[in-house]
Amino acid sequence: MQQYELAVLPGDGIGNEVMPEALRVLDAVSAKYGLRFSYRHFDWSCETYRSTGRMMPADGLDRLRDHDAILLGAVGWPGVPDHISLWGLLLPIRRAFDQYVNLRPVRLLPGVTPPVRDKQPGDIDFWVVRENTEGEYSQLGGRQGEGTPNEMVLQTAAFTRRGTDRIMRYAFELARKLDKPHVTSATKSNGIYHSMPYWDERFAAIAAEYPDVTTDEYHIDILCARFVMTPERFDVVVASNLFGDILSDLGPGVTGTIGVAPSGNINPERTYPSTFEPVHGSAPDLAGRGIANPIGQIWSAAMMLDHLGQAEAAADVVGAIERVLSDAAAPRTPDLGGQATTEDLGKAIAAAV
Amino acid sequence: MQQYELAVLPGDGIGNEVMPEALRVLDAVSAKYGLRFSYRHFDWSCETYRSTGRMMPADGLDRLRDHDAILLGAVGWPGVPDHISLWGLLLPIRRAFDQYVNLRPVRLLPGVTPPVRDKQPGDIDFWVVRENTEGEYSQLGGRQGEGTPNEMVLQTAAFTRRGTDRIMRYAFELARKLDKPHVTSATKSNGIYHSMPYWDERFAAIAAEYPDVTTDEYHIDILCARFVMTPERFDVVVASNLFGDILSDLGPGVTGTIGVAPSGNINPERTYPSTFEPVHGSAPDLAGRGIANPIGQIWSAAMMLDHLGQAEAAADVVGAIERVLSDAAAPRTPDLGGQATTEDLGKAIAAAV
């Protein structure tokens, strides 16, 4: 029996409510596919920070290291500045475990009404491949003249050849699995003087290694507009850390799935565990009411299954989500226009598996 | 008779086709309001670059300085890298003339079908106030280890207190003119470690000077999603150079007006001339066919009139644009679903003034 050791970090807010539903669905998968998941729970969160002054213990990363994957809920809570909560937990995990791919599907789902008109499920179905360890998310920089009128803050982004090439190759490899492989690069080489022309240069170099894959490039400003105007045109979009962050929220915004979108923070070589987490945050306004939509967490668990080599089980979970969403009689949480609880929806999806 | 000296730079591609229509409309305004515009034409463009190795002459900025305003078409052409054409013409003008406000309306227009559903003209009507002289658009940085596997590029963004405070104050002042003044700040202080927490800090400080104005803040990722999901919620959105660039293309993308959106690069103190240009680019695929939509250029001229203190004339031009767009019998360029030429549409708007 294939066995997986999973680290489970619900984090803050609704993370604690949606995580049990993902585990419920994994248990259903376990029974059906003869897989065994053992869960180690970690309660690191903004509460940990308030009581200990740290988001996780000093040896936190070591304690996560020996797992097959990490399931994360949401990190962040009012009162703890985001750059503390995130740079104290989420971002160190991404970096320490060299999870250099942030992979997010943009998919129009059945039963979800998107804000854009004239699109059907199937029309919009693509991947954002985001660089996840360097680029604009950087602690390089600082402040001069604090508190004076001459105050100035510098913020440096770092792009390495290694970091740039490997994310692009990942995107091209992913595209190769498609019928008509196509990769779009998000750039801003007309405004950002050093890093983005370099990004373009490396994109051209890596594209040359994949003559069977067609490409195009858009500046991030017009690319964002195109996500709204012609979202059906994309297959794989490769982007820097910041641009990928933007595009992978905007995409689900366009498909109306921001509350249910999943993501994988992936170390493709599997030297380290990868982290799977919903795109949504801890939703302080919703937390504690038991009505958060658990699909983002469940779908993230499906991405985890795929990463662990259980493609069939992964597809099965996504299929179960789609069937439940298509079924007018199935439970729906308030964000989907229904009255169901988090647990109702989680149970329905587990049952559909 | 009030007289204005205007520098006219059509630039590249369709810039040359839409500019005459803006001047046609200004001539109509001139007749109606007793204003006098004298135009000095500059042919600086990517062609200039190809023949001289420079986008503009060495004394280019000096030659522009003594005008009341600059009307710009579009800059950029295939074969000339964007970071050369833009950093050789557009961006130096913005900086030399301290045009620190990039102001762009996001407005759902009559007669334009937006990609989002269930919105009517009037529902979406707000301003993006973009910092236009510092921030992420920076030449600070460079490359190390060129051509080696250790190659690395650093790109530094610079945020000064002066630069940050003045754009925020502009946004609050603009909001004060509204009925229920509200300013939204675009940030990313959860991921970008130094500059964006500083941005938030200054936003809080400046907001405290305007107790009558309500505020909120969104990280740029979710803000982009909200532009699609709830665009009717915004009044004035203040953003850094890069974030403002993104939002001010995305906004018109949402309203279906990307081909017609205008912008002002404004030096509010009027120490230097301000530049008014459409958001669209030089459109190489469209250029030379006489069918580009001139509304972005004409609307930009309206923004110029407003900046020059001719608010009534400015409103008149915007009204003329809206009337022509609402009139099913009026000429429409192909992007609006018609067969009219650039000139047909320009003439119709001039006549409507």
Ligand SMILES: CC(C)[C@H](C(=O)O)[C@@H](O)C(=O)O
């Ligand atoms: C052409 C480019 C440098 C420019 C910018 O990013 O500022 C354009 O996108 C704009 O918004 O005016």
Ligand SMILES: CC(C)[C@H](C(=O)O)[C@@H](O)C(=O)O
């Ligand atoms: C919370 C934040 C730091 C994070 C990011 O920007 O990476 C989030 O937006 C995401 O996309 O996972």
